[in-house]
Every structure is written in C-alpha cells, then in structure tokens.
Amino acid sequence: MLLGACAGPETRHLREQTQAVELAAVPFHPQDEYQCGPAALATLLGADGLAVSPDELVPEIYVPARQGSLQAEIVAAVRRRGRVPYVLAPHIEAALTELHDGRPVLLLQNLGTRALPVWHYAVIVGFDPQTQTFVLRSGRERRQELSARRLLESWDRAGRWMLVTASPGEPPASAQAGPWLRAASAFESLGAFEPAAAAYRAATRRWPDTAMAWTALGNVLAQQADWPQAYDAYEQALANGDDGPLLRNNRAWVLAQMGCRDAAMDEIDTGLSAATPAQRATLGDTRAQIRALQSDAVCSR
Amino acid sequence: MDGFRGVMVVVVAVALGLSTIAAPASAAIVGTEQMLSQNTARQDVDTFLARAEVQEQLQAWGVDAADAQRRVATLTPDELQMLNAQIDELPAGAGALEVIGVVFLVLLILELVGVTNVFSAI
Numbered sequence: 001m002l003l004g005a006c007a008g009p010e011t012r013h014l015r016e017q018t019q020a021v022e023l024a025a026v027p028f029h030p031q032d033e034y035q036c037g038p039a040a041l042a043t044l045l046g047a048d049g050l051a052v053s054p055d056e057l058v059p060e061i062y063v064p065a066r067q068g069s070l071q072a073e074i075v076a077a078v079r080r081r082g083r084v085p086y087v088l089a090p091h092i093e094a095a096l097t098e099l100h101d102g103r104p105v106l107l108l109q110n111l112g113t114r115a116l117p118v119w120h121y122a123v124i125v126g127f128d129p130q131t132q133t134f135v136l137r138s139g140r141e142r143r144q145e146l147s148a149r150r151l152l153e154s155w156d157r158a159g160r161w162m163l164v165t166a167s168p169g170e171p172p173a174s175a176q177a178g179p180w181l182r183a184a185s186a187f188e189s190l191g192a193f194e195p196a197a198a199a200y201r202a203a204t205r206r207w208p209d210t211a212m213a214w215t216a217l218g219n220v221l222a223q224q225a226d227w228p229q230a231y232d233a234y235e236q237a238l239a240n241g242d243d244g245p246l247l248r249n250n251r252a253w254v255l256a257q258m259g260c261r262d263a264a265m266d267e268i269d270t271g272l273s274a275a276t277p278a279q280r281a282t283l284g285d286t287r288a289q290i291r292a293l294q295s296d297a298v299c300s301r
Numbered sequence: 302m303d304g305f306r307g308v309m310v311v312v313v314a315v316a317l318g319l320s321t322i323a324a325p326a327s328a329a330i331v332g333t334e335q336m337l338s339q340n341t342a343r344q345d346v347d348t349f350l351a352r353a354e355v356q357e358q359l360q361a362w363g364v365d366a367a368d369a370q371r372r373v374a375t376l377t378p379d380e381l382q383m384l385n386a387q388i389d390e391l392p393a394g395a396g397a398l399e400v401i402g403v404v405f406l407v408l409l410i411l412e413l414v415g416v417t418n419v420f421s422a423i
Contacts, residue, residue, distance in 0.1 A: 037393075059364075059365065059368045060368070060371075060372065061372075062364075063359065063362045063363070063364060063393055064362060064363030064364065065361070065362035065363045066362055066393035067393070068392075068393030069393060070384070070388070070391055070392075070393055071391070071392070072376060072380045072383065072384055072391075073372060073376075075380070076372065076375045076376050076380070079375060080375055108392060110392070111417060111418060111419040112411075112417055112419055113411060113417060117392065118417075118419050119392040119393060146418075150418050154418070158392060159392075178337075181333065181337065182334070182337050184333075185332070185333035185334040185337060185377075186334065186377045186379075186380070188332055188333050188334065189332055189333075189334040189335075189377040189378060189379075190375060190377060196333075200333075212336075212337075215333070215336065216333040216336075219330060219331070219332060219333045219336070220333070222330045223330055223332070244336075246331045246336050247336075249329070249331055250329075250330050250331055253329040253330055282331060285329070286329040289328070289329050290329075
C-alpha cells in the first residue's frame with residue numbers, strides 16, 4: 001500500500017526544497033454534495049482571472065450518475081473559456097515550479113485504494129518545506145494542510161494527473177513543447193484558430209528550434225487561408241528538421257494555392273516517396289486535388 | 302454500437318445537424334492534432350460515431366440532452382475516441398461522500414491504520 005519505488009525521487013525532491021510558497025489570494029468555492037469537480041475548477045479559473053461559480057460549471061462538467069466529473073470534460077471546460085488546459089508532467093517538481101510561478105494546480109486524488117478508489121479533485125495552492133506540508137483548497141476546507149506523504153500517495157494512486165490553466169500566448173513555466181502543442185492543437189481541431197495560432201506563436205518564441213511548433217503554426221495559418229505566412233512557417237519547420245510526409249503534404253497544398261503548381265507537385269511527390277501506407281492515401285488525395293486546382297495566383301515566393 | 306439503436310443515434314444526429322466539427326477551411330491540410338497523434342488513418346466518420354456514443358452515455362448518466370450535446374461538441378477527435386473507448390473505467394472525481402456499506406468499513410479500517418485519508422479529506 002505504501003508508495004512504489006518510483007515515488008522516491010518525488011519525496012527527495014520535496015525534501016530538497018528550501019522556499020515556502022502559498023498563493024493566499026486563490027479564491028475558494030466550497031463543494032456541494034459530490035461536486036468537487038465544479039468547485040475545484042471554479043477555484044482554478046478564478047485564480048486565472050475568470051470569475052465562474054461552481055453552479056455554472058455543473059451543467060458543463062458534472063455527471064450525475066457518476067457523481068463526479070471526467071478529466072476530459074474539465075479540460076474542455078477550460079478551453080471553452082479561451083484558456084489552454086495544460087496537463088503537467090507526472091512529477092511533483094512540475095507542481096512546485098508552477099506554484100512558485102504563481103499558478104495553482106488542480107489535481108486528481110484517489111483518497112481510497114487502487115481496488116476501492118475514491119476520486120477527488122482539489123487545488124494545490126502552497127507547499128511548506130519546513131513541515132513537508134501542502135496547502136490545498138479542497139472540499140469544504142478553504143485551507144487544508146496535507147502531509148507530503150499523503151498527497152503523493154493519493155496523487156500517485158490517481159495516475160499523477162495535474163492541470164494548470166494558461167493564456168494561449170503564455171505557456172506555463174514547466175511546459176514542454178510537445179505537450180503544449182498538443183494542448184493547443186485541440187483549439188485548431190475545434191475550429192478555434194485564434195487561440196491555436198496564439199499558442200503556436202508562443203511556442204515558436206519559447207522553443208524556436210522545435211520544428212513542430214513551426215509546422216503547427218503553418219497548419220493553423222493554412223486553415224485560415226493565409227498562404228504566404230503559412231509558407232514562411234513551413235520554411236522554418238523545414239529549416240529545423242521537419243521533413244515528414246505530412247508536412248510535405250501541407251506545404252504542397254500551400255504552394256498550389258500560391259500558384260506554384262510545379263513546386264507543389266514536386267513537394268507532394270517528395271512526400272509520397274517517404275510516406276507510410278496510411279499516409280499515402282492522404283497524400284494521394286492531396287495530389288489529385290492539386291492537379292484539379294484552378295488557381296489564378298501567380299507563383300511568387 | 303449495438304445494432305439498431307446505434308444506427309438510430311446516427312440517423313437522429315444527422316437529422317439534427319449535430320456534426321459540429323469545424324469544416325476544414327482547407328480540406329487537404331492535415332491538422333496538427335492528427336499529426337501529433339499516431340492514428341493518421343482516422344476517419345471523420347469514426348469521430349462522428351464516437352461523439353454520438355459519448356453523448357448517449359452522458360445522457361444515460363443523467364446529463365441533460367442539450368447540455369450533453371454542447372459538451373461533446375467541444376471535445377476533440379482524440380478525446381472522443383479515448384472517452385468512447387474507456388468512459389466506464391475513467392475516474393470521475395467526486396469526493397468521499399459516496400462511500401457506502403462494506404466499502405465504508407474497509408476504508409475506515411484502512412484510514413485508522415493510516416493507509417488512506419478519505420475521511421480527513423472530506
């Protein structure tokens with residue numbers, strides 16, 4: 001029942017901390033009945049400048065028969081308010097980094113055992129290394145003090161899931177390029193191109209050597225029919241080492257739209273030569289569409 | 302999907318024009334989410350079916366029909382596939398108030414010996 005071997009580094013990391021942190025200004029919404037999801041999310045959003053009551057969140061994230069809230073729906077509710085829901089790396093270090101940067105952390109706890117789980121959402125707002133105690137907004141307690149051991153256990157049993165919110169233009173302190181781009185890509189998939197573009201641009205500033213940040217930026221610009229800017233972003237992606245068939249596919253389409261049909265055909269054929277069987281279908285479709293495309297644009301790039 | 306009922310879900314969904322996924326401005330562009338996920342062969346119809354099934358499950362669990370429709374409309378294809386595949390097993394964070402009967406006794410004992418902290422955390 002005690003923490004597995006993998007928790008050792010977590011405990012050690014907490015013992016090495018020297019600076020206490022507590023975000024005292026984070027609001028508190030006491031939980032009604034089983035509704036810790038809406039209460040915890042209202043707390044998190046409130047700390048990010050979005051005044052939302054738990055009652056408003058109930059129709060968005062509460063599942064009556066399950067008497068709880070699903071993680072994916074919490075993520076979606078954050079997105080609906082124009083913030084990027086960023087799931088932290090599964091290390092407590094990430095939570096401390098965020099706390100010290102002023103961001104409270106929503107976490108999923110399993111207060112029971114693995115066989116008899118009792119799920120609970122709470123918000124970490126502080127940590128005191130002296131006493132090895134976390135401070136949480138949890139349930140009906142405005143300021144719950146929980147020993148590091150208890151917190152790590154309940155967090156580990158719940159799959160180490162922690163979430164922060166961030167403005168699209170400002171990736172959280174502990175963010176990594178891949179997970180940030182993935183979180184932002186949800187906006188793009190849902191047709192919310194503005195926040196997606198802002199988040200990708202922020203990624204190209206923070207991780208300029210990461211080709212995928214440029215590819216993603218190109219993708220969202222292309223979906224907004226901003227061909228020249230999409231082309232420039234894809235150039236950066238290529239320069240940083242992305243030469244995957246799917247990038248070739250998208251770049252070929254942008255070239256075709258810019259009137260550069262010969263270059264587009266070359267590009268798609270380059271992509272096809274390296275494509276997996278599943279990708280071949282996609283690239284084949286694009287090739288056919290490029291052939292059929294009637295464009296008045298005069299190639300200039 | 303179980304036969305006729307599943308088909309009806311789709312038919313009704315189509316009739317109501319529920320396909321809220323954004324129509325791609327550029328059909329040939331592969332989106333970032335799809336690039337990042339391994340499943341590049343994913344079909345729009347899979348997403349469509351997953352959305353209908355997740356919505357149906359939420360309604361079966363007591364979520365208002367209009368709310369359920371709005372909720373699934375803002376889940377991405379990857380999220381819908383994941384939910385549709387494992388919605389029954391996924392944790393639904395709630396709190397300690399639902400603990401009943403035998404479970405209560407077992408957890409109480411574990412609590413007393415210091416393994417869990419359900420009751421101190423409510």
